[in-house]
Amino acid sequence: MTIKKVDSRYIKEIYELEQKYLPPFGFVVSKKELKEVLDLGLTWGLFEGDMLIGKAGFLKDNNGGYEIDGIVVSPKFRRKGYGKLLLKNNLKEVKKQNPRSIYLFVHPQNNVAIILYLKNGFVIKDYIKKKYNGQDRLKMVYSKLKTQEQKSKLL
Numbered sequence: 001m002t003i004k005k006v007d008s009r010y011i012k013e014i015y016e017l018e019q020k021y022l023p024p025f026g027f028v029v030s031k032k033e034l035k036e037v038l039d040l041g042l043t044w045g046l047f048e049g050d051m052l053i054g055k056a057g058f059l060k061d062n063n064g065g066y067e068i069d070g071i072v073v074s075p076k077f078r079r080k081g082y083g084k085l086l087l088k089n090n091l092k093e094v095k096k097q098n099p100r101s102i103y104l105f106v107h108p109q110n111n112v113a114i115i116l117y118l119k120n121g122f123v124i125k126d127y128i129k130k131k132y133n134g135q136d137r138l139k140m141v142y143s144k145l146k147t148q149e150q151k152s153k154l155l
Protein backbone atom coordinates (compact mmCIF):
# COMPACT_ATOMS: atom_id res chain seq x y z
CA MET A 1 0.00 0.00 0.00
CA THR A 2 1.45 3.39 -0.96
CA ILE A 3 0.39 7.00 -0.64
CA LYS A 4 1.51 9.40 -3.34
CA LYS A 5 0.61 12.82 -4.62
CA VAL A 6 -1.91 12.75 -7.46
CA ASP A 7 -2.69 15.40 -10.05
CA SER A 8 -5.20 15.78 -12.86
CA ARG A 9 -3.70 12.83 -14.74
CA TYR A 10 -5.70 10.74 -12.25
CA ILE A 11 -8.93 12.67 -12.75
CA LYS A 12 -10.85 9.72 -14.21
CA GLU A 13 -10.04 7.37 -11.31
CA ILE A 14 -10.58 10.02 -8.64
CA TYR A 15 -13.85 11.22 -10.12
CA GLU A 16 -15.10 7.63 -10.25
CA LEU A 17 -14.04 6.98 -6.65
CA GLU A 18 -15.80 10.14 -5.46
CA GLN A 19 -18.97 9.53 -7.50
CA LYS A 20 -19.32 5.94 -6.37
CA TYR A 21 -18.32 6.19 -2.75
CA LEU A 22 -18.65 9.73 -1.39
CA PRO A 23 -22.49 9.69 -1.37
CA PRO A 24 -24.78 9.67 0.54
CA PHE A 25 -22.86 11.83 3.02
CA GLY A 26 -20.10 13.35 0.90
CA PHE A 27 -20.63 16.03 -1.72
CA VAL A 28 -19.38 15.23 -5.24
CA VAL A 29 -18.00 18.18 -7.24
CA SER A 30 -18.12 18.46 -11.03
CA LYS A 31 -15.23 17.14 -13.13
CA LYS A 32 -14.26 20.73 -13.93
CA GLU A 33 -14.05 21.69 -10.25
CA LEU A 34 -12.23 18.47 -9.46
CA LYS A 35 -9.61 19.27 -12.11
CA GLU A 36 -9.09 22.71 -10.57
CA VAL A 37 -8.59 21.12 -7.15
CA LEU A 38 -6.19 18.46 -8.49
CA ASP A 39 -4.17 21.12 -10.31
CA LEU A 40 -3.42 22.75 -6.94
CA GLY A 41 -1.27 19.70 -6.14
CA LEU A 42 -2.75 19.16 -2.69
CA THR A 43 -4.32 15.72 -3.17
CA TRP A 44 -2.87 12.33 -2.22
CA GLY A 45 -3.96 8.93 -3.49
CA LEU A 46 -3.76 5.58 -1.72
CA PHE A 47 -2.73 2.79 -4.09
CA GLU A 48 -2.69 -0.96 -3.98
CA GLY A 49 -0.29 -1.68 -6.79
CA ASP A 50 -1.58 0.54 -9.61
CA MET A 51 -5.12 0.62 -8.29
CA LEU A 52 -6.38 3.79 -6.62
CA ILE A 53 -8.33 2.73 -3.52
CA GLY A 54 -8.59 5.99 -1.62
CA LYS A 55 -7.77 9.66 -1.67
CA ALA A 56 -7.60 12.74 0.51
CA GLY A 57 -6.59 16.33 0.05
CA PHE A 58 -6.89 19.84 1.40
CA LEU A 59 -7.61 23.36 0.24
CA LYS A 60 -6.27 26.72 1.39
CA ASP A 61 -8.68 29.51 2.31
CA ASN A 62 -8.02 33.26 2.22
CA ASN A 63 -7.19 33.49 5.94
CA GLY A 64 -4.33 31.03 6.11
CA GLY A 65 -6.69 28.24 7.14
CA TYR A 66 -6.80 24.83 5.48
CA GLU A 67 -9.85 22.68 4.82
CA ILE A 68 -9.44 18.91 4.74
CA ASP A 69 -11.36 17.86 1.67
CA GLY A 70 -13.21 14.64 0.77
CA ILE A 71 -11.46 11.65 2.34
CA VAL A 72 -12.71 8.46 0.74
CA VAL A 73 -11.68 4.79 0.89
CA SER A 74 -13.06 2.16 -1.46
CA PRO A 75 -15.56 -0.04 0.51
CA LYS A 76 -13.59 -3.29 0.12
CA PHE A 77 -10.64 -1.68 1.88
CA ARG A 78 -12.44 -0.01 4.77
CA ARG A 79 -11.88 -0.74 8.48
CA LYS A 80 -8.21 -1.50 7.90
CA GLY A 81 -6.87 1.83 9.10
CA TYR A 82 -6.51 3.42 5.65
CA GLY A 83 -8.90 6.30 6.37
CA LYS A 84 -6.79 7.12 9.41
CA LEU A 85 -3.60 6.76 7.36
CA LEU A 86 -4.90 9.21 4.72
CA LEU A 87 -6.03 11.65 7.39
CA LYS A 88 -2.69 11.48 9.24
CA ASN A 89 -0.80 11.96 5.98
CA ASN A 90 -3.01 14.94 5.17
CA LEU A 91 -2.36 16.50 8.59
CA LYS A 92 1.39 16.00 8.17
CA GLU A 93 1.28 17.71 4.75
CA VAL A 94 -0.99 20.58 5.89
CA LYS A 95 1.30 21.31 8.85
CA LYS A 96 4.16 21.92 6.39
CA GLN A 97 2.15 24.90 5.07
CA ASN A 98 2.16 26.63 8.47
CA PRO A 99 -1.63 26.68 8.78
CA ARG A 100 -3.48 29.14 11.02
CA SER A 101 -6.26 26.58 11.36
CA ILE A 102 -7.24 23.16 10.02
CA TYR A 103 -10.91 22.27 9.67
CA LEU A 104 -13.41 20.20 7.72
CA PHE A 105 -17.12 19.84 7.11
CA VAL A 106 -18.87 16.54 7.68
CA HIS A 107 -22.46 15.38 7.28
CA PRO A 108 -24.11 15.26 10.74
CA GLN A 109 -25.14 11.64 10.16
CA ASN A 110 -21.76 10.43 8.92
CA ASN A 111 -20.95 8.68 12.20
CA VAL A 112 -18.01 6.70 10.85
CA ALA A 113 -16.25 9.82 9.56
CA ILE A 114 -17.13 11.86 12.67
CA ILE A 115 -15.61 9.16 14.90
CA LEU A 116 -12.52 9.01 12.69
CA TYR A 117 -12.05 12.77 13.04
CA LEU A 118 -12.80 12.86 16.79
CA LYS A 119 -10.24 10.11 17.39
CA ASN A 120 -7.61 12.07 15.50
CA GLY A 121 -7.65 15.46 17.16
CA PHE A 122 -10.73 17.19 15.72
CA VAL A 123 -13.52 18.72 17.81
CA ILE A 124 -17.00 19.78 16.73
CA LYS A 125 -17.17 23.57 16.52
CA ASP A 126 -20.41 24.37 14.74
CA TYR A 127 -23.59 23.11 13.11
CA ILE A 128 -24.07 24.76 9.73
CA LYS A 129 -27.47 24.62 8.12
CA LYS A 130 -27.71 24.16 4.33
CA LYS A 131 -23.96 24.19 3.69
CA TYR A 132 -23.98 22.16 0.46
CA ASN A 133 -26.98 21.73 -1.84
CA GLY A 134 -29.34 22.36 1.07
CA GLN A 135 -27.53 19.77 3.23
CA ASP A 136 -26.37 20.55 6.76
CA ARG A 137 -22.78 20.02 7.93
CA LEU A 138 -20.83 19.90 11.18
CA LYS A 139 -17.73 22.07 11.19
CA MET A 140 -14.88 20.23 12.92
CA VAL A 141 -11.62 21.92 13.84
CA TYR A 142 -8.23 20.34 14.52
CA SER A 143 -7.55 21.15 18.16
CA LYS A 144 -3.91 20.05 18.41
CA LEU A 145 -2.42 22.73 16.20
CA LYS A 146 0.46 24.59 17.84
CA THR A 147 0.39 28.37 17.52
CA GLN A 148 3.47 30.26 16.31
CA GLU A 149 4.07 31.29 19.95
CA GLN A 150 3.94 27.68 21.20
CA LYS A 151 6.29 26.64 18.40
CA SER A 152 8.88 29.30 19.25
CA LYS A 153 8.79 28.25 22.94
CA LEU A 154 9.72 24.75 21.83
CA LEU A 155 12.85 25.93 20.02
Ligand SMILES: CC(C)(COP(=O)(O)OP(=O)(O)OC[C@H]1O[C@@H](n2cnc3c(N)ncnc32)[C@H](O)[C@@H]1OP(=O)(O)O)[C@@H](O)C(=O)NCCC(=O)NCCS
Binds near residue numbers: 021026082105116
Ligand atom coordinates in the same frame (compact mmCIF):
# COMPACT_ATOMS: atom_id res chain seq x y z
C1 LIG B 1 -14.77 7.65 6.42
C2 LIG B 1 -13.88 6.62 5.72
C3 LIG B 1 -12.87 7.38 4.86
C4 LIG B 1 -13.15 5.81 6.80
O1 LIG B 1 -12.25 4.94 6.13
P1 LIG B 1 -11.68 3.60 6.80
O2 LIG B 1 -10.49 3.20 6.02
O3 LIG B 1 -12.75 2.60 6.97
O4 LIG B 1 -11.26 4.15 8.24
P2 LIG B 1 -10.28 3.45 9.28
O5 LIG B 1 -10.25 1.98 9.05
O6 LIG B 1 -8.99 4.18 9.29
O7 LIG B 1 -11.06 3.72 10.64
C5 LIG B 1 -10.75 4.82 11.45
C6 LIG B 1 -11.73 4.91 12.60
O8 LIG B 1 -13.04 5.21 12.12
C7 LIG B 1 -14.01 4.47 12.87
N1 LIG B 1 -14.73 3.58 11.96
C8 LIG B 1 -14.39 3.25 10.71
N2 LIG B 1 -15.35 2.44 10.18
C9 LIG B 1 -16.28 2.28 11.14
C10 LIG B 1 -17.52 1.59 11.19
N3 LIG B 1 -17.98 0.88 10.16
N4 LIG B 1 -18.25 1.67 12.32
C11 LIG B 1 -17.79 2.37 13.39
N5 LIG B 1 -16.62 3.07 13.38
C12 LIG B 1 -15.89 3.02 12.28
C13 LIG B 1 -13.28 3.67 13.88
O9 LIG B 1 -13.35 4.40 15.08
C14 LIG B 1 -11.88 3.60 13.35
O10 LIG B 1 -10.94 3.63 14.37
P3 LIG B 1 -10.32 2.26 14.92
O11 LIG B 1 -9.65 1.63 13.75
O12 LIG B 1 -9.39 2.77 15.97
O13 LIG B 1 -11.47 1.46 15.43
C15 LIG B 1 -14.71 5.63 4.86
O14 LIG B 1 -15.71 5.05 5.66
C16 LIG B 1 -15.35 6.25 3.63
O15 LIG B 1 -14.73 6.34 2.57
N6 LIG B 1 -16.62 6.70 3.74
C17 LIG B 1 -17.34 7.27 2.61
C18 LIG B 1 -16.83 8.65 2.23
C19 LIG B 1 -17.02 9.64 3.35
O16 LIG B 1 -18.08 9.75 3.94
N7 LIG B 1 -15.94 10.41 3.62
C20 LIG B 1 -15.93 11.45 4.63
C21 LIG B 1 -16.29 12.74 4.02
S1 LIG B 1 -16.23 14.03 5.26
